[in-house]
Amino acid sequence: MAMEDQDLPGVLVSGFEGPSGICKDHVGELQKYFNLITMQDLLENKTQVGPKIQAAYIWNRKPAIDQELLQSLPALKIVANAGAGLDHLDLKLIASFGVKVANTPQAVSSPTADMGMALLLAAARRVVEGHQLATSPDTKSFSTNWLGQEVTGSTLGIIGMGSIGYKVAQRARAFEMNILYHNRKRRKSEEEEAVGATYCERLDDLLQRSDFVMLAMSLTPQTQRLIGRRELRLMKPTAILVNIGRGLLVDQDALVEALQTGVIGAAALDVSYPEPLPRDHPLLKLKNVTLTPHIGSATHQARWQMMENLIGSILASLNGLPIPNEVLLK
Numbered sequence: 328m329a330m331e332d333q334d335l336p337g338v339l340v341s342g343f344e345g346p347s348g349i350c351k352d353h354v355g356e357l358q359k360y361f362n363l364i365t366m367q368d369l370l371e372n373k374t375q376v377g378p379k380i381q382a383a384y385i386w387n388r389k390p391a392i393d394q395e396l397l398q399s400l401p402a403l404k405i406v407a408n409a410g411a412g413l414d415h416l417d418l419k420l421i422a423s424f425g426v427k428v429a430n431t432p433q434a435v436s437s438p439t440a441d442m443g444m445a446l447l448l449a450a451a452r453r454v455v456e457g458h459q460l461a462t463s464p465d466t467k468s469f470s471t472n473w474l475g476q477e478v479t480g481s482t483l484g485i486i487g488m489g490s491i492g493y494k495v496a497q498r499a500r501a502f503e504m505n506i507l508y509h510n511r512k513r514r515k516s517e518e519e520e521a522v523g524a525t526y527c528e529r530l531d532d533l534l535q536r537s538d539f540v541m542l543a544m545s546l547t548p549q550t551q552r553l554i555g556r557r558e559l560r561l562m563k564p565t566a567i568l569v570n571i572g573r574g575l576l577v578d579q580d581a582l583v584e585a586l587q588t589g590v591i592g593a594a595a596l597d598v599s600y601p602e603p604l605p606r607d608h609p610l611l612k613l614k615n616v617t618l619t620p621h622i623g624s625a626t627h628q629a630r631w632q633m634m635e636n637l638i639g640s641i642l643a644s645l646n647g648l649p650i651p652n653e654v655l656l657k
């Protein structure tokens with residue numbers, strides 16, 4: 328690790344090691360601009376270290392920003408969050424301390440949309456099961472009569488047509504899919520035309536007509552458990568649910584039941600609740616489930632861009648300049 332430079336602004340990070348630490352490859356770059364202070368440093372010496380911290384750098388949703396932490400950081404100006412989702416941050420509480428928030432929506436939208444298509448294709452064509460069959464020591468089950476769902480020409484319903492949902496639509500168009508979408512706000516007609524997407528004002532309508540349903544919206548009190556037992560029952564028995572948003576967008580117990588009883592065909596999930604799922608969770612035992620460990624933005628390029636964007640936002644805030652990607656309270 329590079330030497331600490333006490334003259335640089337103090338930036339709080341969760342730590343350097345383990346799943347909630349910052350990316351190891353990024354440490355050297357961050358230390359060109361900041362004196363990185365870990366949660367552990369802070370906890371061990373709150374009164375000395377707290378006043379030096381001017382920004383919090385949130386990576387993998389850590390450290391958690393609560394009232395007690397905010398009270399111990401009197402010089403804090405900005406919470407810079409890696410990723411687009413903000414459901415783990417209490418924006419009102421943070422604003423009440425006069426602290427700004429920034430995130431990295433552009434950096435994550437393409438890789439997350441790619442991941443959505445990867446999951447859709449994997450579930451439709453049973454790629455994970457196929458890999459297991461092809462690599463199994465028992466070659467008797469090797470079969471070409473083993474069928475999936477055709478993607479070309481099928482109907483994709485996208486729920487949440489923000490930048491990620493829109494990029495999913497651009498990709499799905501290349502697969503000649505019919506695209507339906509549901510969103511709080513209808514997109515401009517030229518944007519709809521560019522990807523050939525049809526707006527469904529009623530969510531039920533989208534659910535009934537889609538072969539694939541992709542969840543690409545953020546988690547808010549309004550979208551929590553938006554897909555429950557009733558919504559799953561509206562879907563086709565062959566339908567595949569893809570979730571690249573947040574686990575809590577779906578009533579997970581209802582989903583397990585729907586997958587076990589053939590109410591829907593399959594699910595491909597990059598997110599769940601909790602993460603990771605307990606090892607005895609029923610979703611882990613189902614053949615018609617493809618699971619990935621919340622890796623929508625997990626590419627070298629995206630993660631580096633996220634870090635660069637956050638450095639830019641922190642430096643702008645410390646210099647009193649307009650903050651790129653500032654999150655404004657609605």
Ligand SMILES: O=CC(=O)O
Pocket residue numbers: 409410411412413435623624
């Ligand atoms: O989960 C990923 C993000 O919030 O961008």
